[in-house]
Amino acid sequence: MMQFIHKYGSPRYYYQWSRGWQKWLAIITVALLAIGLYQSFFVAPPDYQQGETVRIMYIHVPAAWMSMFVYMVMAFSGIVALVWRIKVAEIVIGECAVLGASFTAMALITGMLWGKPMWGTYWVWDARLTSELVLLFLYFGVIALHGAFDDPRTGAKAAAILAIVGIINIPIIKYSVEWWNTLHQGPSVTKLDKPSMHISMLIPLLIMAIAFKTFFLSLLFMRSRAELLSREKNASWVKEIVKEMS
Amino acid sequence: MKEFFAMGGYAFFVWTSYAIVAFLMIANVVMARMKRKKIIREMQHLAEES
Numbered sequence: 001m002m003q004f005i006h007k008y009g010s011p012r013y014y015y016q017w018s019r020g021w022q023k024w025l026a027i028i029t030v031a032l033l034a035i036g037l038y039q040s041f042f043v044a045p046p047d048y049q050q051g052e053t054v055r056i057m058y059i060h061v062p063a064a065w066m067s068m069f070v071y072m073v074m075a076f077s078g079i080v081a082l083v084w085r086i087k088v089a090e091i092v093i094g095e096c097a098v099l100g101a102s103f104t105a106m107a108l109i110t111g112m113l114w115g116k117p118m119w120g121t122y123w124v125w126d127a128r129l130t131s132e133l134v135l136l137f138l139y140f141g142v143i144a145l146h147g148a149f150d151d152p153r154t155g156a157k158a159a160a161i162l163a164i165v166g167i168i169n170i171p172i173i174k175y176s177v178e179w180w181n182t183l184h185q186g187p188s189v190t191k192l193d194k195p196s197m198h199i200s201m202l203i204p205l206l207i208m209a210i211a212f213k214t215f216f217l218s219l220l221f222m223r224s225r226a227e228l229l230s231r232e233k234n235a236s237w238v239k240e241i242v243k244e245m246s
Numbered sequence: 247m248k249e250f251f252a253m254g255g256y257a258f259f260v261w262t263s264y265a266i267v268a269f270l271m272i273a274n275v276v277m278a279r280m281k282r283k284k285i286i287r288e289m290q291h292l293a294e295e296s
Binding site for chain 1: 250253254255256259260262263264266267270271273274275277278279281282285286288289290292293
């Protein structure tokens with residue numbers, strides 16, 4: 001494990017191996033979005049209760065899943081950054097926070113736009129909605145801490161601690177619909193039983209979910225590679241790369 | 247076609263959702279590219295100076 005982290009987390013090697021991944025994940029994202037959007041609008045039927053508003057689900061649910069997935073990636077990087085002092089992990093914390101905040105905002109906004117016609121209100125302070133809003137503020141906190149110090153490594157350490165402490169919010173979000181009486185409905189896909197969703201809706205949803213994931217990973221590589229160049233600007237391998245580019 | 251855009255009377259909610267998500271996704275790509283360009287430009291300046 002340690003060997004693996006040190007190898008793939010070494011700045012120079014990371015910059016090399018992530019290049020191809022970034023490019024291919026971007027291509028896969030475009031393809032999956034095309035298929036997923038086509039299916040969401042033209043193959044999936046309107047819901048018998050929600051009518052056409054069910055189409056909001058195909059972006060709302062993937063965004064909401066990503067808001068939690070990105071958080072876990074960020075918190076894991078936080079642990080790696082604190083324990084092994086891997087520079088790449090320190091960078092990943094900050095880039096995850098920016099991307100995670102975007103996904104959380106997407107989940108909240110699309111949820112509100114679905115809630116208005118279906119629940120009759122844009123917002124209600126139930127456990128699911130409130131804990132998701134707390135997640136957005138956690139991301140803002142990590143972004144702020146990450147950039148609050150003159151030394152970026154100190155900032156990354158502070159941000160890592162907040163990210164790790166904030167993990168507590170993830171199970172709260174996930175199980176909020178079961179622990180409390182929420183207006184938000186329970187899970188339809190991620191439960192031990194068979195998913196209670198027809199296959200014609202499940203397939204576009206899963207395609208969109210994978211598309212969001214590859215979208216995130218591609219952008220994470222792109223942002224962290226750029227940041228890495230800037231942090232390592234005095235290293236000779238970076239100077240060579242810059243020389244080649246001009 | 248008209249029926250498709252009407253979304254069963256929920257056009258505002260469905261299309262606003264998709265528009266905002268599309269905007270945020272595109273903004274993220276543009277921001278990432280700008281970040282990369284800015285950093286590379288700064289470093290090229292630095293290299294020229296030394």
